[in-house]
Amino acid sequence: MKVLIVTTGSRGDVQPFVALARGLTAAGHEATLAAPRRFGALVEPYQVDFAPLDDSVFAVQDEVAGKGTRAAITAVRKVKPLMRAWLDDLATLRDRPADIVVYAPKTLGAPHLADRMGVASLAALTVPLYQPTSHFALPIVPVRLPRTLNKLSWHVAAAVEAPWRGMVRTWRAQALGLPGRAPGFTQRVAEGGVLNAWSPRLLPVPPDWPPSAEPLGFLPLPAEPGWRPPERLTRFLEEGEPPIYVGFGSVVTKDAGTLTATVLEALRLTGRRGVLATGWGALRDAELREDVLVMDAVPHEWLLPRTALAVHHGGVGTVAAAMRAGIAQVVRPFLGDQPFWARRVHALGIAAPPLTKLTPHSLAEAIEQADARAEAARELGRRVRAEDGVAAAVRAIECAGGG
Incomplete structure (x- = not known):
């Protein structure tokens, strides 16, 4: 089969699709990954066929990151023409041979x-968005809802899609020659199926979903072929007890210095060593300390199994990596689906209660609470590592595409 895979977003939105493309290739299919061109360096070492697409919208995202709601609202006017540029670039793939688009x-x-x-x-979803259920609310809803409103909350997904419908409809006619209205994502998922790319041990299928919506497992991406950890990292790991990993991924904060100081003081209070990943800027380089190492980025699949526990933002990619590593978690969620996953890992008994406010003392206390859940995290990690989400996703694509 010829499979065209299309994704966009942060690194965490792209990595699972790189893993999927590798799995399809290993199974004898031809897979092409179309994604923002800025991810070319991520994709290249894995020898995945890459179709680079317009990524100018990221410039606006970078411009307003951490500047508050007003800046984000003002930026919307700039985003629409850039999203149209993304769509026009996507349309250039219309004559590429394919048997299915994932x-x-x-x-x-x-x-x-x-x-x-x-x-x-x-x-392909790493977060449930278009399959309504009465058993939990839409994960991106920013407030806790009474159970009676769970199913109603799923209409928010359609509302998020709404601002783009007119532009997409125009583009569909002008660039693709497809007149008329098209079904929304909820209808497409109901009619065409879905790949739910998370572990059923993290979030099992609710009773009111069809069996075809059963979660397939995570899509982990190993460290790139030939990758070697920096010498200062291996030396740090060898010189003492396994450290605590601290990283907030693509989260950007207004005051990275204060957040970094909070983390460092919490580590001091607990007497623990730490590896800090600066990510997109939530943390910054700290003053030199023998018990703390600051890194830009290190593959989670390599690093987390070598740590004692993970402190992070609750992105599902980091949740998945920590679960596979078999380490307990401390989650300080910031936005989107992060509070949902923070509650899930706590309910599973592998994480401290989610932190709503981060102070040195609240983080130190949460670290101690997570330590008490270490054995449960190790046991669940063994079970999650036994899953093969990539192979299951490949089989599902073969069925959907007639391969």
Whole structure:
């Protein structure tokens, strides 16, 4: 089969699709990954066929990151033409041979591209977004809701899609020659199926979902071929007890200095060593300390099994890596689906209660609480590592595409 995979977003949105493309290739299929061109350096070492697409929208995201709600609202006017540029670049793939298009919904135009090609499309989700259930609220809803409102909350997903519908409809007609209205993502998922790319041990299928929505497992991406850890990192790991990993991924804060100082003081209070990952800027380089190492980025699949526990933001990619590593977690969620996953790992008994406010003392206390959950995390890690989400996703794509 020829499989076109389309995704966009942060590194955490792209990595699982690189893993999926590798799995498809290993199974004898031809997979092409279409994603923002800034991820070319991420993709290249894995020898995945890469179609680089416009990524100018990221410039606006970088511009307003950490500047507050007003800046974000003002930036919306700039985003729409840049999203149209993304869609126009996506349309250049319309004559590429493919048997199926596998896509992340935030790409907006990928299922329409499949319509133009005359092939099946299959949504791939790392977060449940388009399959309503009464058993939990839509994960991106920012407030806790009473159980009676769970199913109603799923209408928010359609509302998030709404601002782009007019632009997508125009683009569909002008760039793809497909007149008329098209189904929304909720309808497409209901009719065409979905790849739910998370572990059923993290979030099992609720009773009111169809069996076809059963979660397949995580899509982990190993460290790139030939990658070697920096000598200062291996030396630090060898010189003492396993450290605490602290990283907040793509989160950007207004005051990285204060957050970094909070983390360092919490580590001092607990007497623990730490590895800090600066990520997109939530943390910054700290003053030199023998018990703390600051890194830009290190593959989670390599580093986390060598740590004692993980302090992070609750992104599902980091949750997955910590679960696979078999280490307990401390989660300080910031936005989006992060509070949802923070509650899930706590409910599983592998994480401290989610932190709503980060202070040296609250973080130190949460670290101690996470330590008490270490054995449960190790046991669950053994079970999660036995899953093969990539192989399961490949089988699902083969069925959907007729391969």
